[in-house]
Amino acid sequence: MSTSERVPGEARPGGRTARNRDAVCRATLLELANHGYAALTVERVAERAGVHKTTVYRRWGGVDGLIVDALQFAVDDDWQPWLGGAVEDNLLELARVALRSFTDPETGPTHTAVVAAAFQSDEAINAVHDFFADRFGRSSRIITVATERGELPAGTDPLSVIRAVMAPIYFRLFISRESVSDDDIQQAVQAALAAARAGVFVMESISGE
Amino acid sequence: MSTSERVPGEARPGGRTARNRDAVCRATLLELANHGYAALTVERVAERAGVHKTTVYRRWGGVDGLIVDALQFAVDDDWQPWLGGAVEDNLLELARVALRSFTDPETGPTHTAVVAAAFQSDEAINAVHDFFADRFGRSSRIITVATERGELPAGTDPLSVIRAVMAPIYFRLFISRESVSDDDIQQAVQAALAAARAGVFVMESISGE
DNA sequence: AAACTAATGCGATAGGAGTTGCGTTTGTCG
DNA sequence: CGACAAACGCAACTCCTATCGCATTAGTTT
Numbered sequence: 001m002s003t004s005e006r007v008p009g010e011a012r013p014g015g016r017t018a019r020n021r022d023a024v025c026r027a028t029l030l031e032l033a034n035h036g037y038a039a040l041t042v043e044r045v046a047e048r049a050g051v052h053k054t055t056v057y058r059r060w061g062g063v064d065g066l067i068v069d070a071l072q073f074a075v076d077d078d079w080q081p082w083l084g085g086a087v088e089d090n091l092l093e094l095a096r097v098a099l100r101s102f103t104d105p106e107t108g109p110t111h112t113a114v115v116a117a118a119f120q121s122d123e124a125i126n127a128v129h130d131f132f133a134d135r136f137g138r139s140s141r142i143i144t145v146a147t148e149r150g151e152l153p154a155g156t157d158p159l160s161v162i163r164a165v166m167a168p169i170y171f172r173l174f175i176s177r178e179s180v181s182d183d184d185i186q187q188a189v190q191a192a193l194a195a196a197r198a199g200v201f202v203m204e205s206i207s208g209e
Numbered sequence: 210m211s212t213s214e215r216v217p218g219e220a221r222p223g224g225r226t227a228r229n230r231d232a233v234c235r236a237t238l239l240e241l242a243n244h245g246y247a248a249l250t251v252e253r254v255a256e257r258a259g260v261h262k263t264t265v266y267r268r269w270g271g272v273d274g275l276i277v278d279a280l281q282f283a284v285d286d287d288w289q290p291w292l293g294g295a296v297e298d299n300l301l302e303l304a305r306v307a308l309r310s311f312t313d314p315e316t317g318p319t320h321t322a323v324v325a326a327a328f329q330s331d332e333a334i335n336a337v338h339d340f341f342a343d344r345f346g347r348s349s350r351i352i353t354v355a356t357e358r359g360e361l362p363a364g365t366d367p368l369s370v371i372r373a374v375m376a377p378i379y380f381r382l383f384i385s386r387e388s389v390s391d392d393d394i395q396q397a398v399q400a401a402l403a404a405a406r407a408g409v410f411v412m413e414s415i416s417g418e
Numbered sequence: 419a420a421a422c423t424a425a426t427g428c429g430a431t432a433g434g435a436g437t438t439g440c441g442t443t444t445g446t447c448g
Numbered sequence: 449c450g451a452c453a454a455a456c457g458c459a460a461c462t463c464c465t466a467t468c469g470c471a472t473t474a475g476t477t478t
Contacts (some may be wrong), residue, residue, distance in 0.1 A: 016473085017424085017426095017475085037328060038329045041464085042465075043464085043465080051427090052427050052428070053466090054427070057465095112328070115383075115384060116329070118386060119246060119247075119321070119324070121247075128384070128386055129387070132385040132386075167376040167379075167384075171375070174324075191373055191400070194403055194407035194409050225445075226454085226456095250434085251435075260457090262435095262436090263436095263437085263438090263457070264457075266435095266436065
């Protein structure tokens with residue numbers, strides 16, 4: 001009863017099954033880009049993908065499942081942060097790219113939809129959590145490198161700095177619903193760096209010295 | 210055509226109309242607390258409030274309208290931040306109260322629902338925006354007072370500091386979906402204060418010196 | 419290529435959300 | 449107290465979402 005979980009689409013990876021997953025994910029992304037999260041329905045996705053709606057319900061369960069899978073489908077697995085300049089410049093670039101990914105009319109609605117879906121389904125929560133853990137983990141190299149160069153105090157927690165940079169942007173976008181200017185981004189970077197230089201993000205050496 | 214907007218419930222404030230609004234708002238809050246945002250339906254709210262569902266649809270339009278009105282209904286208009294200690298302590302208290310309002314099983318689901326509703330309706334967006342503008346405006350006194358006491362640089366923008374404190378908390382709660390500990394709160398406060406002391410939030414004097 | 423089975427297509431159907439028309443109740447004002 | 453209008457209750461109806469049983473297609477295996 002533990003290994004008998006049915007996961008449609010994994011037992012027969014070749015041919016039509018894979019093609020359908022591709023078509024459905026693309027259709028989901030297009031529907032999100034055109035009509036937004038609130039208007040996303042299983043039927044329209046199915047029709048656009050040239051697939052029967054029953055198939056979608058069976059394989060993806062519903063709208064939330066579609067969004068989660070579309071995220072994993074659309075994610076760029078090879079993404080890496082830019083490391084070519086000073087910390088400040090690398091963080092600025094990081095924040096600007098992130099903001100653009102939510103304001104760009106092509107990718108924005110999709111990413112926004114995933115954040116929204118996390119309010120309705122636990123799967124989406126996990127998907128979002130894992131996505132940010134992955135991206136922030138990669139982004140932390142910016143801080144690691146900077147620390148090695150002596151630009152930041154030794155022992156600075158990379159993830160804390162990245163979060164401090166990104167949090168105000170996401171906060172304005174999705175919580176307080178304020179507009180986000182480039183000045184705001186610069187301020188977020190400067191604030192995070194000031195805190196980092198002051199040693200606020202230095203990790204406690206728990207396991208001895 | 211400009212002043213003829215129908216706003217049911219405002220033309221006849223006495224008696225049943227007001228009672229119904231009260232009952233419906235209470236029912237909405239209870240439903241949210243018990244079943245969450247995703248399970249909130251007009252019919253259940255109507256039944257719980259002892260009101261016909263048609264009435265709810267007519268006066269509130271739907272689920273989003275219910276949530277928006279329930280927010281305004283539940284908001285404490287007399288709220289003021291605590292100003293009794295040092296900046297650091299006042300900000301800590303502020304952040305802890307905010308976090309609690311989202312994790313408390315009684316008020317949490319409601320507040321979370323409002324944030325979630327903002328992903329689906331423009332009215333909710335405005336409601337959330339106004340709510341935060343109001344609360345942050347009041348909270349900024351913490352910074353104003355501290356600046357006058359010389360704890361922070363002259364010209365520090367109060368709202369920026371408040372946002373810097375709160376953003377990481379909301380970010381973890383609703384975006385990256387990480388848990389929020391008291392250490393995280395302390396770190397957020399320390400980071401915001403370090404940036405403020407470094408002058409990152411000092412406003413540019415635009416209109417002359 | 420023949421047998422086997424996962425995956426899909428199709429129609430029917432239940433169930434809920436939201437709307438509409440109409441009669442009734444209930445504040446409000448003369 | 450009586451007239452007027454706002455707000456409400458009620459029932460029927462439409463539309464959409466989601467599910468189910470069964471026939472068919474298409475990958476996989478031998």
